Amino acid sequence: MAIKQNLENIIATLPSHVTLVAVSKTKPTTDILEAYSAGQRIFGENKIQEMAEKHEALPKDIQWHMIGHVQRNKVKYMASFVSLIHGADNFKLLAEINKQAKKHNRIINCLLQIKIASEDSKFGMAPSEASEILQSEAFSTLKNIKITGVMGMATFTDNTVQIENEFKLLKSTFNNLKSFKAENCQLKTISMGMSGDYKLAIACGSTMVRVGSSIFGARNYSEQ
Numbered sequence: 001m002a003i004k005q006n007l008e009n010i011i012a013t014l015p016s017h018v019t020l021v022a023v024s025k026t027k028p029t030t031d032i033l034e035a036y037s038a039g040q041r042i043f044g045e046n047k048i049q050e051m052a053e054k055h056e057a058l059p060k061d062i063q064w065h066m067i068g069h070v071q072r073n074k075v076k077y078m079a080s081f082v083s084l085i086h087g088a089d090n091f092k093l094l095a096e097i098n099k100q101a102k103k104h105n106r107i108i109n110c111l112l113q114i115k116i117a118s119e120d121s122k123f124g125m126a127p128s129e130a131s132e133i134l135q136s137e138a139f140s141t142l143k144n145i146k147i148t149g150v151m152g153m154a155t156f157t158d159n160t161v162q163i164e165n166e167f168k169l170l171k172s173t174f175n176n177l178k179s180f181k182a183e184n185c186q187l188k189t190i191s192m193g194m195s196g197d198y199k200l201a202i203a204c205g206s207t208m209v210r211v212g213s214s215i216f217g218a219r220n221y222s223e224q
Contacts, residue, residue, distance in 0.1 A: 004038040023212030101144035116152040116166040149189025167204035
């Protein structure tokens, strides 16, 4: 029951206002069920088709979060069930999510992915681009999505000062965007922090952390 114990240890460190996303990518359904039996209901995946297969096989009260990069042509595979899409990083993607959500008569919650890392490999939009999107007339027509917050991934580095600065950039971006209110935009979530840095992220304002290896053990990279 290592997963149950790991989960309890993590939860004990979280303030009540912080939501835990258990990152289950590459993990078998047996591991997810162990976490589910311990009370966890929110799981994060980074591949849409893997998430869809797990959704089919597992209890239907699980909330599935798509935390990886989203390709527009695959949105249709998760539109019927996904609870939150973390990686909305451009307007065309938002428009596609809206289109697919409408087919299922749903409103899909999304986070705007902001690029806070120095690495070119990280996805995300500039804070100025996020502001432009939210204020655009085109965005106001998207009735089947709701922007509920922002998400960011810090640089993969041991330099905690750099990571802290990047987290603070996401928090300030959230604060700047929060003043924008619309029917399809009500910002309340800051998704930042993973197994190695979630405590620092919370100190910098995170309200949602994405923790995988500290719950499930080391990732199986052969299945990536």
